[in-house]
Amino acid sequence: MTTSRFAPGTFTPAPGRGRLGHMLAAHARVETALTLRHGEQILLTLLIPLALLLGLSLLDVLPAGEFADMDRVDWITPRILALAVLSSAFTGQAIALGFDRRYGVLKRLAATALPRWLLVAGRLVAALVVVTLQVLILGGVAALLGWSPSAAGIAFAVAALVLGTLCFGALGVLLGGALKAEAVLALANIVWFVLLLAGGILMVPSALPEAYATVVGILPSGALAEGLHAALVDGTFSAGSCAVLAVWAALAAAIATRTTKLT
Amino acid sequence: MNAAAVEITGLVKRFGSVTAVDGLDLKMPKGEILALLGPNGAGKTTTVEICEGFRTPDAGTVRVLGLDPARDGATLRPRVGVMPQGGGAYPGVHAEEMLRLVAACAAEPLDPAWLLDVLGLGSARRTPFKRLSGGQQQRLSLACALIGRPELVFLDEPTAGMDPQARRLVWELLAALRTDGVSVLLTTHLMEEAESLADDVVIVDDGTVIAQGSPSALTAEHAEDAQLRFRARPGLDTRLLAAALPEGYVAGESSPGSYRVIGHVDPQVVSTVTSWCAQQGVLAEELHVGRRDLEEVFLELTGRELRT
Known part of the structure; x- marks a missing residue:
């Protein structure tokens, strides 16, 4: 070994943290690409x-x-949008996080200059991007089927979707960050199925027995479906639904900051 | 500025009833390569993970570049490169995508495309991480540790799973890091790696340091006896060889076909060994008398028995 293929000075230290916006964009871009x-x-x-x-x-x-x-399409579309949020922000998120931990991704990223809060923020931004794509595609198909949402409620629907994504995203991080990958996979799918059938997405509270309807109303799935229904069908803002989502989001985030493990 | 790269005093870490690190002391000056050696379970990875801020000590102090990794992690992480054992990447991420993500976290990163090329990953840029070979995953992980131009790197078994060419490349790279003033703390099971690269070797067993010094000092220190090595067909009965030698000599087959005699080697001993081989009808090849190498010192200090 007479000459090195590395010129002197190649590795001269020049440490420093990247720009926050650059890091967030890079992280969210990778997370989004992997999902798609x-x-x-x-x-x-x-x-x-x-x-x-x-x-x-x-x-x-x-x-x-x-x-x-x-x-029928006016009735079903808000509920399908709620399901889309549940699927990507919660179930998809939790499973991906469970396996990312198994593969040492979180540890790898936690060893860089990336601040810890940005590890979560990047995933949430990616979740918002994915939900946006889902809404555009599902909404586009629904429009072809004759969907005519209340124009007055579009802004309320966007608010409910963002809040729902943050809420289910926090719940997804809570589940995916705490258990072993296989347990996350099983549980995230079971929860998806239960919430779809019995959590107020396909069955409306008014069609259910009163005590059970109350429970469904305070589930995040029921709250998101009702919030979207109010916005897109009636053109009204459902403060109750948004409050339920906000409480779930705050609870999940508070617990997840204590329970999320890197590996 | 004059702080050591790494300084550990009285470090203790317990996992339940198991004490993984038990009063470990270590000082690594800036700009050098230090190799942490030890049998599996000796506490090497735990020690490195505490330095990286992934675990907190139960007792003792750890200073990395003068900072406490548990408390000053945010300040420290941009200055330190980490290659965790077994790598770490999204299963589906492309090699280049992963490296660019880690590069985005640094202020003045190296050029990712260049680094992939030098590490022989140029053709694997768009290969998902889970389809890379073990050696390729290791090289990507090494690239991630170096991309941010750190002052100090922690490399946990950097050449594990690599083929000889890749291993040599990594050794060359580590030498270049030292030339450029980067401090390197690595763990390894390869004595050759430690012997040829490290300025300092620290041998750890049962969570504590049992020997340290430069490779030459370590082998000299434990060189009151020399050794004689030779190769011959595998399976010779070394008990008979030991019986042919004077009292106090040890003879053994260190790996199939590779024999060692340990003790004071004088011309008479060489003659005894070659005559004994002649009686067995075998030719002793590559006969070598010399000081023991680091591996011998290591085995002497940590025992030859396989741990269970």
Whole structure:
């Protein structure tokens, strides 16, 4: 070994932290790309909601009493959007986090100059980007099916979607950051299924027994579905739903900061 | 500014009833390569993880570049490069994507494309991490440790799973780091690596330092006996060889076909060994008399038995 392939001075230290905006953008971009590249994530976040949107809009399978004299697609679309948020921000997020921990990603990133809060912020920004794409695609298909949302409620719907994404994102980090990857995988899917069927997404509280309807109303899934329904069908702001989502988000975030493990 | 790169005093770390690190002291000056050696479970990784701020000590003090990694992590992390054992990356991330993400966290990073090329990952840029070979994953992980131009790097088994070419490349790279004034603390199981690269070797066992010094000092210190090495067909009965030698000599087959005789080696001993080989009808090849190498010192200090 006479000459080195590394010129002297190549590795002369020049340490320092990257710019925060640059780090956040880089982290969120990778997280988003990984979600969009992952087949199972696409199935969960897009194909299943899309299939339900088409099926429930076109086929006469829902009890007619649920949507009275409305178009089926007007009734189902807000609920499909709630499902899309549940799928990506919660279930997809939790599973990805569980396996990222297994592969040492969090430890790897925690060893860089990336501040700890940015580890979560990058994931939440990515979750918001994915939800935006889901809403555009699902909303576009719904429009083709004749969906006509209340124009007055669009801003309220956006607020509910952002709050819902933060709430389910925090719950996803709580679950994905605490348990072993396999346990996260099982639990995140079971919770998805239970909330879809019994958590107020496909069945409205008014169609349920009173005590049970109260419980569903304070679940994040029920609150998000009702908030989106109020905004997109009635054009009104559901402060109660948003309060429920905010409380769940704060609780989940407070617990997750204590329980989230790097590996 | 004059603080040591790493200074550890009386470090203790327990996991339940197991004491992984038990009163460890270590001082590593800036700008040198220090190799931490020790059997599996000796406490090397735990010690390194405490220096990296991933674990907190139960007792003792740890200073990295003069700072407390548990308290001053945010100040320290931009100055330190870390290669965790077994790497660390998203399973689906492309090699280049991962390195660019880590580069984005640094103020003046090296050029990621250049670093991938020198580390032989140029053709694997768009390969997902989980499809990289073990050696490629290790090289990517090393790239992530170096990309931010750190002052100090912690490398936990940097050449584990690498082929000989890659290992040599990494050794060359570590030498270049030292030339450029980067401090390197590495753990390894390869005595050759420690012997040829490290300014200082620290041998750890049962969570405490049992020997330290430069490789030459360590081998000299424990060189009251020399050794004779030779190669021959595997499976010779070394008990017979030991019986042919005077009292106090140890003979053994250190790996198949590779034999060692330890004791005071004089011309008579060499003659006895070669005659004994002749009686067995084998030719002793690559006969070598010399000071013991680091591996011998290590085995002497930590025992030859496989730990369970």
